[in-house]
């Protein structure tokens with residue numbers, strides 16, 4: 001879709017805090033663009049479609065040592081090409097959960113979102129908001145928090161009345177600041193996985209552990225405890241993936257230096273991490289009620305691309321003269337499995353690859369750059385094939401099997417939370433939204449044909465096994 005985009009205003013400066021705390025994110029190091037610069041910037045030019053095909057330049061963080069301290073004695077890839085050195089990958093102990101006072105009008109509404117949506121007052125409150133200037137946002141943390149807040153406001157605004165009462169226009173007092181913050185961060189102006197999960201958590205007790213009992217989302221939507229569980233269990237899967245991201249970097253380092261001993265250890269670390277992600281995923285059963293997920297939560301993650309409930313997309317008033325189409329939030333936008341697939345050389349079908357690659361456009365640019373760097377590293381697969389070392393092959397195959405198992409268990413969860421929940425929900429009224437969203441019956445919030453896609457991705461993972 002085309003359209004005349006409003007020219008962006010000067011970008012907010014990244015303050016000193018940006019170096020200390022880049023984003024309320026689990027792999028902060030990977031988000032640091034060369035350590036000290038301002039966030040990368042994208043231009044939407046002739047509209048969303050064009051923006052979505054725009055690729056960022058290299059923004060990874062070689063040699064950045066941004067004050068996090070290091071967790072282990074793992075090697076870095078310093079001097080070994082563009083792959084980010086694994087420095088400072090540690091979980092932040094504190095992160096901003098409030099914007100500066102001049103943005104209190106956004107925060108006040110955001111903190112009341114579930115009630116405002118339930119009482120159908122959100123749209124009226126948003127219409128009364130003044131149009132705030134985003135120039136006073138300082139540093140990456142505030143910008144990401146602003147993106148999180150504005151994306152939640154947008155999803156609530158669009159879906160307040162369910163799929164039968166959607167809005168065609170996002171008013172300029174919300175659309176313009178959301179657009180500006182999105183441009184500065186290189187993110188699309190819609191809720192992404194980075195908003196919903198990666199940036200959306202805080203510790204209740206700041207010195208307490210990163211466990212579910214001590215965590216809460218910063219901003220919520222309808223869905224109560226199930227919404228909380230959905231966000232936090234997904235966060236715990238990301239947390240469990242962290243050693244796998246480290247192992248991925250370690251494996252690339254080992255490949256570059258032809259260090260098979262290190263490679264073997266890295267692959268063992270990777271398969272263990274995927275196993276831990278699998279265990280974390282199972283907590284979905286304990287914390288999320290399928291009926292609440294299906295009938296209440298899911299619609300708020302939906303986008304306005306490939307969605308029959310919003311066939312023409314959304315007009316961002318004051319930004320573009322044409323409506324724009326964006327996919328909704330999905331963990332398919334998490335960089336973790338993309339990175340593992342690239343390392344292991346997993347080849348998905350053309351259609352699945354097209355969808356997954358499109359989801360990369362919904363990641364923070366440094367995540368995209370990280371995945372790209374893994375894809376350009378020496379081929380692990382070729383190395384295993386040519387080395388003919390049975391131990392290496394076995395460790396590699398453990399990773400592939402663990403990944404395929406994770407995907408199988410994910411399919412079981414999707415089946416329970418979407419297919420079975422749909423059958424149970426029927427057409428009965430549920431929650432505050434009314435009918436479950438019909439437009440989402442066959443498609444994911446990201447717009448994929450769910451089960452065909454997920455099974456194809458799982459099966460092509462299995463095909464990545466290397467036989468003796």
Ligand code: HEM
Nearest residue numbers: 234237330331332337407414417444445446447448450457
């Ligand atoms: C109730 C829980 C969940 C449901 C109902 C669910 C649903 C879905 C759906 C429908 C898709 C298809 C893509 C789309 O159109 O959105 C998908 C993809 C995906 N989901 Fe989930 N998901 C859940 C939890 C998770 C969690 C916790 C993770 C891990 C962080 C995850 C990771 C993925 C990935 C990586 C994909 C892309 C396909 C792949 O690489 O295998 N999902 N999910």
